[in-house]
Structures are given as structure tokens and as C-alpha cells.
Amino acid sequence: MEGTATAVSHEAPLGRTPHPVLEADRVDEIADLCDRAFSEPPGAEELLGCLFADDEPACVRGDPQVGVVATALQDRGPDGERRGFVKLLVVDPAHQRNGHGRSLLVAAEQDLAGASTITIGADAPYYLFPGVSVAWTPMQCLLERYHYERAEVNFDMAIDLDPLDGLRSDGARLATEADRSRLVAFMDAHWCFWKKEVMKALDRSTLFLGEDDEGITGFCAVDVNRYGLLGPVAVRPDLMGKGAGARVLDAALAHLRQHGRHEVRVSWVSVMSPYARVGATIIETYIMYRKRLTAPSLAGSGGAEAIARNSERIA
Numbered sequence: 405m406e407g408t409a410t411a412v413s414h415e416a417p418l419g420r421t422p423h424p425v426l427e428a429d430r431v432d433e434i435a436d437l438c439d440r441a442f443s444e445p446p447g448a449e450e451l452l453g454c455l456f457a458d459d460e461p462a463c464v465r466g467d468p469q470v471g472v473v474a475t476a477l478q479d480r481g482p483d484g485e486r487r488g489f490v491k492l493l494v495v496d497p498a499h500q501r502n503g504h505g506r507s508l509l510v511a512a513e514q515d516l517a518g519a520s521t522i523t524i525g526a527d528a529p530y531y532l533f534p535g536v537s538v539a540w541t542p543m544q545c546l547l548e549r550y551h552y553e554r555a556e557v558n559f560d561m562a563i564d565l566d567p568l569d570g571l572r573s574d575g576a577r578l579a580t581e582a583d584r585s586r587l588v589a590f591m592d593a594h595w596c597f598w599k600k601e602v603m604k605a606l607d608r609s610t611l612f613l614g615e616d617d618e619g620i621t622g623f624c625a626v627d628v629n630r631y632g633l634l635g636p637v638a639v640r641p642d643l644m645g646k647g648a649g650a651r652v653l654d655a656a657l658a659h660l661r662q663h664g665r666h667e668v669r670v671s672w673v674s675v676m677s678p679y680a681r682v683g684a685t686i687i688e689t690y691i692m693y694r695k696r697l698t699a700p701s702l703a704g705s706g707g708a709e710a711i712a713r714n715s716e717r718i719a
Contacts, residue, residue, distance in 0.1 A: 423465035433468035471495035473508040488519030489527035529600040534672035535690030556692040573658035575651030
């Protein structure tokens with residue numbers, strides 16, 4: 405799911421509800437806002453890595469005392485289609501039901517004018533949430549009012565490490581800087597859309613590699629975007645279905661257990677069975693909401709006005 409970040413204009417078009425741009429020096433305040441709004445909030449370091457990364461810049465707007473929205477534009481695919489993502493939309497509970505969420509969503513759509521689609525969350529490589537939690541009912545209602553559709557369902561699973569005392573630890577090792585060049589080649593050849601996440605794990609010394617006589621057999625990344633999250637995990641295509649992934653996963657879990665971890669959370673799960681094998685259970689369900697923008701005028705000078713009119717019509 406790797407994409408090329410596109411620069412986002414920080415200049416607000418005429419007629420915009422004023423939401424000033426926030427720079428990285430406000431990240432502690434944004435973290436405090438998330439702490440007030442979420443039961444499992446991202447911390448300041450996680451927000452810094454996901455919202456203010458040099459290679460995947462987001463436009464972050466709002467007032468951390470009230471509400472904040474973060475967006476990103478990415479160019480993907482051979483057709484150069486521009487896709488927009490709302491990486492974060494959060495309103496302080498004390499200020500909810502006063503129209504702040506609607507105002508921030510309108511600002512997000514204005515920043516993403518020119519995108520073919522807008523997706524809420526699931527903004528790999530540096531994502532905070534793989535969609536909208538089914539527990540966030542007000543957020544879902546807001547998105548429905550603005551004609552976002554349910555496009556996909558994603559899951560998080562939790563693995564209790566305490567009972568797993570029989571895991572083999574020899575199926576993988578922690579990657580080091582000496583692995584960088586061949587890891588880049590491996591990712592380019594087989595899993596290019598996970599390359600940025602995997603290289604970030606390498607930089608953090610939280611990447612596990614399996615090997616055989618032909619080279620890298622697979623990888624398991626941990627703590628890439630948020631502490632305690634496991635993934636991505638993948639194997640060399642010729643080894644799929646042959647147990648290579650299980651060996652790498654078991655070794656990573658054994659290492660985490662030996663170093664004091666009691667639980668790990670697998671985020672954005674695609675195939676459940678490899679994790680159910682080690683006792684994982686679903687603990688969170690997310691809905692990926694998406695809206696296709698079909699009116700070409702949104703990308704032009706009348707984009708902000710068109711969105712504002714639409715906002716009034718459905719309010």
C-alpha cells in the first residue's frame with residue numbers, strides 16, 4: 405500500500421471556515437486532545453511519525469483545545485490517480501455536538517479537492533487507524549450524512565503472550581543495518597507496498613527476518629506506527645503455504661515474550677488463521693468509509709464553494 409506523498413497547499417481558499425495549520429511543534433497538544441477523546445489514544449511520538457513524517461506529509465488543521473483533522477494526498481497506480489485520506493478527525497468530548505466535526509470534515513474535503521476518492525483512515529504506510537471503529541457511532545453518523553459509503557471491514561486481533569511458552573525462537577532474528585541493501589531488494593521484488601513500514605521497523609530495530617540458503621524467507625514488523633502493534637508480516641511468494649510465515653511469527657512472538665511483553669495487537673488483519681493458531685482473538689472491528697468525488701469542479705476554483713453548498717444541503 406505504498407504511495408507517493410503529494411504536497412498539500414496550506415493556504416486556505418477564500419470562504420473557508422478558519423482552521424489554522426498546525427505544525428509538528430503542536431504535537432503534544434494534539435496528543436492531549438487524543439487522550440481526552442479516545443480510549444486507546446495515539447501518543448505524541450506515534451502522531452509525530454504518522455502525521456509529520458518527511459516522506460509522507462499530512463496537512464494538519466484545527467485547534468487542539470477543540471478539534472483537529474489531518475489529511476494526505478497520495479498518487480497511486482499507473483494512471484496516477486490521486487487518492488485522499490483523512491488520517492485523523494478528533495473533537496474534544498466537551499465540544500462535541502456543536503458542529504465542529506462537520507466543520508473539520510468540510511475543511512478536510514477542501515484540502516483534498518482534486519482527489520478521486522477520500523478514505524477515512526487506512527492510510528498506509530503511516531496510519532493511526534485502519535478505518536472507523538464500530539464503537540464510534542457519532543463518527544459513522546457524520547460520515548453517512550456526508551455521503552461516505554462503507555467500503556471494507558477491517559479487524560484488529562490480540563495475542564496473549566503469557567501462555568505461549570513453547571514457541572520456537574530460531575525461525576527469525578532481529579534485522580540489523582547490515583541487512584538493509586538486501587532487504588530493500590527483497591521488498592522491491594515482492595512486497596513494495598509494505599516497503600516504507602518495513603524499513604521504518606528496521607530503523608527502529610523492531611524487524612524480524614527469516615532466512616534460508618536463498619536469502620530472506622519472510623519478515624515480521626513490530627511497533628511501526630503505534631507501540632504494541634504487530635505487522636506487516638509476509639513471506640517470499642514461493643514459500644506461501646509452507647510454514648515459513650509461522651516460523652517467523654513464532655520467533656517474533658517468542659522474542660517479545662522474553663523481553664517482557666504480555667500482549668501484542670495485530671492491526672489491519674487480512675487473513676485471520678495464522679494468528680488464531682497462536683490464540684489471537686478479534687478485539688476491534690473497523691469500517692473503512694470512502695467517498696468518490698465525481699464533480700470535476702471540486703479541483704478548480706469553485707471547489708470550496710461547491711463543497712460548502714453540499715454541506716448546507718445535507719446538514
